[in-house]
Amino acid sequence: MTLEVRTGERVEVIDVTSSVRERIPPGIDYGACTVSVPHTTAGVVVNEHESRLLEDVETALERLVPRGESYAHDTIDDNADAHLRTMLLGASVTVPVREGDLALGTWQSVLFVECDGPRTRRLHVTTLPGGARR
Numbered sequence: 001m002t003l004e005v006r007t008g009e010r011v012e013v014i015d016v017t018s019s020v021r022e023r024i025p026p027g028i029d030y031g032a033c034t035v036s037v038p039h040t041t042a043g044v045v046v047n048e049h050e051s052r053l054l055e056d057v058e059t060a061l062e063r064l065v066p067r068g069e070s071y072a073h074d075t076i077d078d079n080a081d082a083h084l085r086t087m088l089l090g091a092s093v094t095v096p097v098r099e100g101d102l103a104l105g106t107w108q109s110v111l112f113v114e115c116d117g118p119r120t121r122r123l124h125v126t127t128l129p130g131g132a133r134r
Helices: 017-022 051-064 080-089
Strands: 002-006 012-015 030-036 042-047 092-098 109-114 120-129
Touching: 012 051, 017 109, 042 080, 042 092, 051 080, 080 109, 109 120
Parallel strands: none
Antiparallel strands: 002 120, 012 109, 030 092, 030 120, 042 109
16 A cells, blocks of 8 residues: 655754554554655655654754765765765564554554655555564
């Protein structure tokens, strides 16, 4: 299943947990749900959706991979920092499914991280059934 996300900023973190939950097919009580981003300048992570932490994520990405550092790729389309940041974040996460829901910890959320917006992005949500309940 596909999930569309629209971003309004160059770097932006969006909680997509509820949209991912809605895409777990009925009848899958136990298994695994993988969320992947088919874009090279956006990532997906599992972490806490708290406004100050999200600001810290953006600050950390800027410190780790500053924009405008004369990266070789910038001669093509001026977004090498977005590609490099995404490599640190990762392009997919897999979350267990238990009793038909994402088995996330109390403070965990599935977060989409835009590194080269604003854009309209797609995420692929794939849920696979697991073995028998134990």
